[in-house]
Amino acid sequence: MKRIISIITQDLSTALRDNILVYMLIAPLLLSFGASMLIPSVEDTSIRFAVENSLQKELVMDLREYGEVEEYDSIDEVRNRVEKNDAIVGVVEGEGKLTLLFEGNEPQEVIDTYKAVLSNIMSNKSNVDVQHKSLDQRGSILKEFITIAMIMTTLMISGVISGFNIVAERESKAINAIAVSPLTTRGYIMARGILSNIIAIILAIGSSIILVSFNIDYSNLLIILILSSFLTTLLGLIVGAFAQNQLTAIAVIKLLTPLYVAIPMLSFLIPDRLSFLLYWLPNYWQFQALSNIYFSFPQEVTFLNASILTFITSGIYLLLFSKYLGKKLNLR
Amino acid sequence: MLKGLMNLFKKDMIIALRNSLFWVLIVTLILMIGMVRFLIPDEIQLTDNRLIFDNSQDKALEKALLYGGLSEENILQSEEEVIEGVRENSQSIGIIYEGSLESPRFTVVHHGKINPQQKKLIDAxxxxxxxxxxxxxxxxxxxxxxIRPQAPPISKKLTTIPTLLVFEVLILGFMYIALFMFQEKEEGSIRAYRISPGNTSQYILSKTLVFTVVGLVYGFSLVLLTVGTDFNFLYLALTIVLGSALYTFLGGIVGVFFNNISEWFAIGVSLLVINMIPIISSLYPAFSPKFVTYIPSYSILLIFNEILFPTGKQLFSTTLAIVALTIVAYIACHLLVENKLMKEGR
Structure with a gap:
């Protein structure tokens, strides 16, 4: 235990000396803060119109009820605006007839939306009564999705930075000294895992508070973070075992990142019948557990089952990998 | 000058390939092609997410929607079923229709908050x-x-290619130039380089050349094996060269401030995440606030989109802006490498 604490203290002092800890804490939290500022503007994104000043004021007022309106002095200016890179559609009046001015690269659904708006304004139909009923007041799926992605990213950052310490020990040959010390492979893995998991838990909870405030069950988040500790540790060990230097470390991370963050996220896009292809990934179950916490609608797998599966699958991988790591680093 | 540059280029290329880069790119390429060709559906929206309950006498809406191709599974028999269905699926929207064609009444059941403009759009x-x-x-x-003839619809899965080109192919230089610097600092090669005849330009350009060549091979392999051959080869090559150079220079600008991968990682990853914000604009084209358009990947994404799926849009000024940015980035990178990295090597 003394040797484990000694490695942790050494990692901590290196992290403090080189500002690594500061960067590790500040960067993800700032990123979460930026995301929390950005999400509302994405959610409130509405359609946009570029109109001529000469258009009837009543029509412009009606258009404002549907989206943002930018006014220009002439048809040419409206055309120039529509041709710019962002998405905006012109409304101009030529030869007594209103014209919806598109650039030509808009998808059909965008064209249909603008047509529906203009048809609705021009028909003045008031006999269609529409009521809205919201089932919950939580944010959109985008916010929840980004929060889960941020949490998984912070866990990955914490895990792989611990892996960089192993790489540094391999580069400086310090690992040879550890190998001849009484420290066992299990002890070494614990030493590498404890600090990275403490940082991971702090960062993940901090990111979550910034993004969704206190609107989720933090005891559940803490449970899945603790049950994910094998997985966070495993990420670091994979980097440490396969990378001999910093260049190969980033190469390993380049392969690890899509496998860890992107593939579970893609489970949203792939058909349900194919999701069994991802069952072997502990991070798939981690994503399912986090989905239970953040999404307001029921998930196919319950929080408890997903959390247990995260723990079991990552535990199996860690067990298998620890044997490989022990041999690779010549640990006891 | 050229001979020195080519010698450095050879050395950097060998270092890059010796350190697993080649194998990582091959595996990533296979993963990306597999994902695009087999995993991502042609249309992201696989099923119609509308849940309809027509509570009118003549069932006119139900008949019309079924005639229009809506699946019978989307037609429900009570308001409770609609609410339950929406509750179970975040993507669903419930539409309850009552009254008659002359006096129709709708109740729209949805999740979360919807702003007044979005409500008006649903009403419309x-x-x-x-x-x-x-x-x-x-x-x-x-x-x-x-303004231009309507562009043909693009398969949704192929629209991921420009995104992969920017956020996988071009960013290689951003990451690797920093790592080359750390490695060289640690090995003392920077100190050796200072007393060699090589200059700062050669130092930066040799690395830029490595990631430009790698980017060209990697990018073209991805495009040819997914989109096919129906695109402007020269324009794609020029954009990859320009983009790879820009990101390598930006990577150099950031990299000089750090000493090793541990220090750089959290900041480097965060900058790469910020660089990815324009993906939101590709998903929601109406979302393009000024600050997003200033992120270089926003313009490069537009250029790649236009090259691979032409709509006739003129992007000369956008390309010119990227050229200007690349020149500015080079100057900044040169000054920082000269005044910070090379001085540290003394």
Whole structure:
């Protein structure tokens, strides 16, 4: 235990000396803060119109009820605006007839939306009564999705930075000294895992508070973070075992990142019948557990089952990998 | 000058390939092609997410929607079923129709908060639906004009290719130039380089050349094996060269401030995440606030989109802006490498 604490203290002092800890804490939290500022503007994104000043004021007022309106002095200016890179559609009046001015690269659904708006304004139909009923007041799926992605990213950052310490020990040959010390492979893995998991838990909870405030069950988040500790540790060990230097470390991370963050996220896009292809990934179950916490609608797998599966699958991988790591680093 | 540059280029290329880069790129390429060709569906929206309950006497809406191709599974028999269905699926929207064609009443059941403009858009589409049902379309009251001919629809899975080109292929230089610097600092090669005849330009350009060549091979392999050959090869090559150079210079600008991968990682990853914000604009084209358009990947994404799926849009000024940015980035990178990295090597 003394040797484990000694490695942790050494990692901590290196992290403090080189500002690594500061960067590790500040960067993800700032990123979460930026995301929390950005999400509302994405959610409130509405359609946009570029109109001529000469258009009837009543029509412009009606258009404002549907989206943002930018006014220009002439048809040419409206055309120039529509041709710019962002998405905006012109409304101009030529030869007594209103014209919806598109650039030509808009998808059909965008064209249909603008047509529906203009048809609705021009028909003045008031006999269609529409009521809205919201089932919950939580944010959109985008916010929840980004929060889960941020949490998984912070866990990955914490895990792989611990892996960089192993790489540094391999580069400086310090690992040879550890190998001849009484420290066992299990002890070494614990030493590498404890600090990275403490940082991971702090960062993940901090990111979550910034993004969704206190609107989720933090005891559940803490449970899945603790049950994910094998997985966070495993990420670091994979980097440490396969990378001999910093260049190969980033190469390993380049392969690890899509496998860890992107593939579970893609489970949203792939058909349900194919999701069994991802069952072997502990991070798939981690994503399912986090989905239970953040999404307001029921998930196919319950929080408890997903959390247990995260723990079991990552535990199996860690067990298998620890044997490989022990041999690779010549640990006891 | 050129001979020195080529010698450095050879050395950097060997270091890059010796350190697993080649194998990582091959595996990533296979993963990306597999994902695009087999995993991502042609249309992201696999199923119609509308849950309809037509509570009217004549069931006119239900009949019209079924005739229009809506699956019977989307037609429900009570308000409770609609609410339950929406509750179970975050993507669903419930539409309950009552009354008659002359006096229709709708209740839209959804998740979360919807702003007034979005509500009005939903109302407009429902009113449009009723107009179509009653044959009172007002489309003749206005006309549509397209500045350029309408572009053909693109398979949704292929729209991921420009995104992969920017966020996988071009960013290689951003990451690797920093790592080269750390490695060289640690090994003392920077100190050796200072007393060699090589200069700062050669130092930066040799690395830029490595990631430009790698980017060209990697990028073209990805495009040829997914999109095919129907695109402007020269324009794609030029954009990859320009983009790879820009990101390598930006990577150099950031990299000089750090000493090793541990220090750089959290900041480097965060900058790469910020660089990815324009993906939101590709998903929601109306979301393009000024600050997003200033992120270089925003313009490069547009250029790649236009190259692979041409719509006739002129992007000369956008390309020119990227050229200007690349020149500025080079100057900044040169000054920082000269005054910070090379001095540290003394």
């Amino acid at each position: 589409s429902l009113k449009g639906l009723m107009s179509a049902l009653t044959g009172t379309n007002t489309e003749e009251a206005y006309q549509l004009e397209f």
